[in-house]
Amino acid sequence: MTPLTLPAPAKLNRLLRITGRRPDGYHTLQTLFQILDRGDTLRFHPRSDSDEITLSPALANVAEADNLVIRAARLLQRETGCRQGAAIELEKRLPMGGGLGGGSSNAATTLLALDHLWGLDLGLERLATLGLELGADVPVFVQGHSAWAEGVGERLVPVDLVPSWFVVIHPGVEISTAAIFGHPGLTRNSTVISMRRALDGAAPDAVWRNDCESIVRALHLEVDRALNWLGQYGTAALTGTGACVFCPLDDETQAEQVLRQVPDEWQAFKARGSNVSPLHQALEAAKGLDRTRA
Numbered sequence: 001m002t003p004l005t006l007p008a009p010a011k012l013n014r015l016l017r018i019t020g021r022r023p024d025g026y027h028t029l030q031t032l033f034q035i036l037d038r039g040d041t042l043r044f045h046p047r048s049d050s051d052e053i054t055l056s057p058a059l060a061n062v063a064e065a066d067n068l069v070i071r072a073a074r075l076l077q078r079e080t081g082c083r084q085g086a087a088i089e090l091e092k093r094l095p096m097g098g099g100l101g102g103g104s105s106n107a108a109t110t111l112l113a114l115d116h117l118w119g120l121d122l123g124l125e126r127l128a129t130l131g132l133e134l135g136a137d138v139p140v141f142v143q144g145h146s147a148w149a150e151g152v153g154e155r156l157v158p159v160d161l162v163p164s165w166f167v168v169i170h171p172g173v174e175i176s177t178a179a180i181f182g183h184p185g186l187t188r189n190s191t192v193i194s195m196r197r198a199l200d201g202a203a204p205d206a207v208w209r210n211d212c213e214s215i216v217r218a219l220h221l222e223v224d225r226a227l228n229w230l231g232q233y234g235t236a237a238l239t240g241t242g243a244c245v246f247c248p249l250d251d252e253t254q255a256e257q258v259l260r261q262v263p264d265e266w267q268a269f270k271a272r273g274s275n276v277s278p279l280h281q282a283l284e285a286a287k288g289l290d291r292t293r294a
Contacts, residue, residue, distance in 0.1 A: 004046075004117055004286055007278045008109040009039035010100040010271065011140065012166065012239045012246055015198065016210040017190040026136075026152050027181055027188065032198065033140045033147045034161060036168075037278055038271040040092050040102060042069070042109050046117040047085040051077060055088045059096070068107040068134055075130055076114050084118045095170040095267060097177075099240030101137045108141030109279055116283065128154075144280035146273070148195045157195060160275045164248040165255040167233070170267040171226040173243045175219075180212050180241040183219075187211040213238040226266060233258050 014032040021027050053073040055064070064070055069088055076082065088110065094102035111127045114120075122130075124143055131138030136153040145158040180186065190211055198208075216238055217224040223238065226245045230236035233254075234247045249255045255270040262268040 002290075003043055004113055005041065005043045006109050006113050006282050006286070007039050007041055008102070008105040009141070009274070009278050010036040010094050010102065010105065010168075011137070012036065012168075012273075013099070013210060014161075014237075015208045016212060016240070017193070018186065018188050018211045019190050019192050021188050022152075028151060029149075029153060030190075030193065030198070031149045031153060032159070032161075033149055033156075035140075035144075035146050035274050035277050036100075036166065036271040037274045038093070038269060039100075039105055039278070040090060040094055040109075042091070042106065042113065043089040044110075044113045044117060045087040045089075046114075047087065050085045051083045052085040053077075053088070054086075055090060057090070059090075059092070062096075068103045068138075069110050071134055072107040072110040072131070073114055075133060076111060076118075076120070079130060080118075080120055080122070082118050082120065086114060086117070095244065097174050098170050098244040099175075099238070099242045100168070100244055101141065101240070104131075104135045104137035105141045105279075107131060107134045107138050111138075111142060112279065112283055116287065141277065141279065144277035146275045148198070159195075159199060161273060163275075164273045165250070165252050166246045166248055166271050166273065167230065167255050167258045167262070168239075168244055168246045168269055168271060169226050169230060169262060170244050171220075171222040172266060173220050173222050175216060175223075175242045177241045180215055180219075183215050185218075186215055208235075208237075210238045210240075212241045216242045229263070230258075 012034040017030045019028045128139040128142040131142045139154050147156040227236045230247045236247045
């Protein structure tokens with residue numbers, strides 16, 4: 001069977017407002033997901049002779065049972081009764097735990113790829129519902145479009161954002177999402193705003209902010225330093241709970257100029273915002289090729 005190679009793009013939280021906390025401990029929020037044209041790559045080798053799921057190379061310090069790629073494949077098998085398997089290769093480019101959604105994106109790519117290769121044809125809505133069992137950020141990658149999100153991040157409205165280039169910096173620290181969301185000083189009562197007000201840019205200093213940023217800056221001085229450094233080129237911000245920070249720029253030339261100035265001790269890359277996910281573009285191309293071969 002023909003292998004399938006697909007991207008697993010990164011995301012940025014252009015804003016993140018925490019509006020409350022549910023009885024089950026999860027936080028309600030409003031966020032604006034920006035899909036990027038950069039991310040990891042996965043290659044899927046389907047198997048019809050076995051239902052075994054393998055992943056190579058193994059991720060350091062991540063047990064197989066906790067790996068979102070393996071969990072996504074096994075969830076799909078369990079929910080559909082599919083007896084096929086797959087050998088999966090992962091080319092990891094995104095830093096782990098950076099707030100770029102790498103693990104969630106890997107899971108979404110796995111769901112869409114195996115749904116296609118195994119002939120399940122579940123549709124995006126069903127796959128997004130399954131993805132929510134793996135993590136709150138998985139549905140936006142399954143749906144495949146930059147989006148306004150509410151709830152715990154699963155209630156999505158696709159939006160078309162003005163194309164921008166970004167420089168993204170990982171300042172080399174690891175941040176626990178649970179620790180940030182559990183911090184007693186975290187803002188949990190931001191006013192609920194309308195999507196229209198946010199997208200129109202009303203009161204941008206109040207709207208386009210990340211409620212986690214002040215806590216992360218206080219706890220992780222390297223993040224604070226990266227934000228201060230990047231802020232000389234534009235409006236720098238934290239994505240998710242970090243550790244990555246980003247700055248929107250006018251064009252690729254400016255992004256390249258900023259990237260060349262990034263201090264050597266930090267990892268950094270440039271990327272372009274993409275309203276339609278590169279994953280979905282690549283999958284549609286693969287489906288078209290399959291139809292041609294048939």
